[in-house]
Amino acid sequence: MDTNEKSGNVIDWQVLKRLFSFMMPYKGKFTTLLALTSLVAILGPARPYLIQVTLDKYVAHGDYNGLVRMTAIIIGLLLVQTAVTYSHTYLSGWLGQTMIRDIRIKLYKHLLNLRLKFFDNTPIGRLVTRNVSDVETLADVFSQGVAAMVTDILQLVIIFCIMLYTDWRLTLVCLSTLPIMIICTYIFKEKVKKSFNNVRNAVAALNSFVQEHLTGMNVVQIFNKEDREYNKFAKINEGHRDANLRSVLYYSIYFPVAEVISASGLALLVWYGAEGVIDERISVGVMVSFIMYISMFFRPIRMIGDRFNTLQMGVVSASRIFKLLDNTDNIPDDGDLAVKDFKGLVEFENVHFAYNEPEYVLKNISFTAQPGQTLALVGATGAGKSSVINLLTRFYDIQKGKISIDGHDVRKYALHDLRRHIGVVLQDVFLFSDTIRGNITLGNPDITDEQxxxxxxxxxxxxxxxxxxxxxxxxxxxxxxxxxxxxxxxISFVRAMVYDPKIIILDEATSSVDTETEEMIQEAINRLMHGRTAIVIAHRLGTIQNADRIIVLDKGEIKESGGHEELLRLDGYYSRLHRMQYKETL
Structure with missing residues (x-):
């Protein structure tokens, strides 16, 4: 994903159409919103017209009863307009918030099923921006974008038609400043569109920087980089401020200019209309209604540029979200093999694997771990030990060969069933903000307190x-x-054991603990190995001396295989590792 994504010059109607597909479950409420939109557009211009009728038909002729009736009608109209406007505003907001809830849930669920390779290559801060800020922008598409624009346009058409019907000369005079307003609105729209895009990119940069550096705060402090990182953040934050200030500048220029243009139209109306009233060519009611119409006419024009940008920015955010949703880099979960009696027979047959082809990190790997057997993997950093674990749990899929459990290809198992029978304890333990119990059960209600x-x-x-x-x-x-x-x-060890898995994977699980704790875990491991297949990755060779089989990996290939004493007698790679750890001389 590119951080500096551009907004484009026009709205992508395909994206907008796809966005509105999320409205389908709520099409009844959406239809109601459209009806309310029409009512809002009609009720607004109705009030000046009623005032015109009141002045010309009743006030001008001293008809007090007619005046009372019309006043009651106007008050009733105001009450209805208030209720309709409230319903329209609330319903558009409800639809917007409900839809972004659905989109955010769908996006997060999609992220949960993407390959780890995707997360390896994508900054987490950018994903947070997509799932939070970009999704939140979509709410404005419905509450301030589409619904408001439709209302404004309908109201403009209705007002213009009424004004033309009432007095076309007066209409042309008071709307003579309209071309200037349209030009100013277009310029404002283009300037604000660019500034909004810069703001979005600045927000994404801020999120990425803060997330990354808070996560790595220990590294920042250990290497005394606080001042340097502060200066970097200050620079990014300053860019965010400048982007926002540019949009504020455009608003501060446009709205006063728009107000002057609107006032100029009103001034022309008063100049021409007053002369018409004196000559009795124009009635007082028409004059008063036109003053109200011109205010109602120019107000949505002043807002339409801003609303268009809101709509466009929403579409840009939607396109980013859909780009993420269209990412099909997920682990295929089309296996339907039911796990009846999972024994734990693990077989690798001529396995080749590369995170980025053609750079293979595992080459022609073959081994078998029998049920109840302990298999140890040793080797230098980068030898491919952890990759074996990633493939067995299907965090990644192989390019060549076959991996099977109990004689069945792992791809034939449903991912949920496969991983439910494999317990994994990693070197880098991740715990969530929860209770100890919550971190052990991970919210699984089927796990009892006794377990x-x-x-x-x-x-x-x-x-x-x-x-x-x-x-x-x-x-x-x-x-x-x-x-x-x-x-x-x-805690991570308990989390793995509480599911009573048939296969136990320990990836450097004791490398970060003290000797006493390691002995405690090792003692527990020895009790838990009975009836389970264990695959252990360890740098401390003393922890795997009792393994049934030890496989030595180097540069993705199996160099040696056998028991501890057998490998020592070979006086090869494993023997050299053993002597180096125990500081024995060659």
Missing amino acids: VRRAAELVGANRFIERMPDGYDHPVMERGANLSVGQRQL
């Missing part, structure tokens, strides 16, 4: 959890900031 406690006791996490002020209901700050690294790791 949570049993899993915690099995791992040994209950010792620190029960010492917390609120126990399992103790609040966890974002990313577990109020917990130690070891406590976060233990």
Whole structure:
């Protein structure tokens, strides 16, 4: 996605049509809104006309009873107009907010199913902008854009027709300034459109910068980059301010100019109309109604440029959102194989995989992990160990070869079923702003408190959890900031175990904890391995010495395979790693 996306010169009607497809579930209310729009457009010009009739037919002839009747009618019209305007404003707002709710839900659900590769290549701040700011802009399309523009245009047509019918000469005189108003409105629309686009890009840049640097605040502070990052933020923020100030400048120029043009039309009306009243060519009622008409006529013209920009910016935001919704880079979930008795037999057959072809990070990988067997993967950073895990859980799909569980290709399983039977504990633990219990169950109502406690006791996490002020209901700050690294790791281990998975994956799961905690986890692992397939990635070779099989990876290829003692006797890659860790001499 390009941060500096342009707004274009005209409205993309295909995007607008697609946007209005979200209105279909509410077409009854939308039809009602259209009816209310017509009523608002009709009721506004009706009042000056009634005042004209009152002055010319009743006041001019001293008809007091007629005056009372017309006054009652005008008051009744005002009450009806108030009710209709309220209903129109509320319904347009309701439709706008309901539709953006539906769009935001659809967008977020779509994001949940995209491949991890998409998130690897897309700044999170930009996605936040799409899901929050851009979606929010769409509300204005309905509440201040389309509905308001239709009302304004209808009202302009009705007023113009009434004025022409009443006195065409007077109409031409008072609307002689209209071409100047149209030119000024067009210039204003173009200037504000450009400034709005700059504001949107500035907001996206701010979101991306703030999200990235708050997440990496420890790096900023460790390397004493506070002043430098502050200056960067100040520069981006200044750009945001300048973009907004430019739009404010255009507004501050346009509206006074528009007011002067409108007043000039009124002045011409008074000049020509007063002479007509004196010569009795124009009635007082017509003169008064025209003063009201010209005010009502120029007001929507002053607003129409702003409303058009609102509509256009909404369409630009919609096109960005639809571009994201049209991204089909998701994991195909068309498997329908039912999991009846998941045993945990894992097989990799001649697997080739690349995050970006043709740069393969795994080349011709083949191995088998029997049910209940512990398989360890070792190797230098970048050897491809974590990629094996990403493929087994289908975070990514392979280019060549086959990965199967219990003899079936993993792509034949429904993703939900596949991942429900695989427990994963990663080195970088992510905890949400929730309670300890919420981070363990992740909101799954089928997991009971007893299952949570049993899993915690099995791992040994209950010792620190029960010492917390609120126990399992103790609040966890974002990313577990109020917990130690070891406590976060233990919670993630409980989170994996509570689902009673048949396959356990430990990706450097003990590398960030102290020796005591590591021994506690290792003890729990040893108890949990029975009846489960375990795939362990570890840099500390001491934690995998009891593995049934150890696979040594280097540059995406299997270099050695066997048990701990067997690999030591080979005196190869694994043996060298072992000696380096234990500081043995060659």
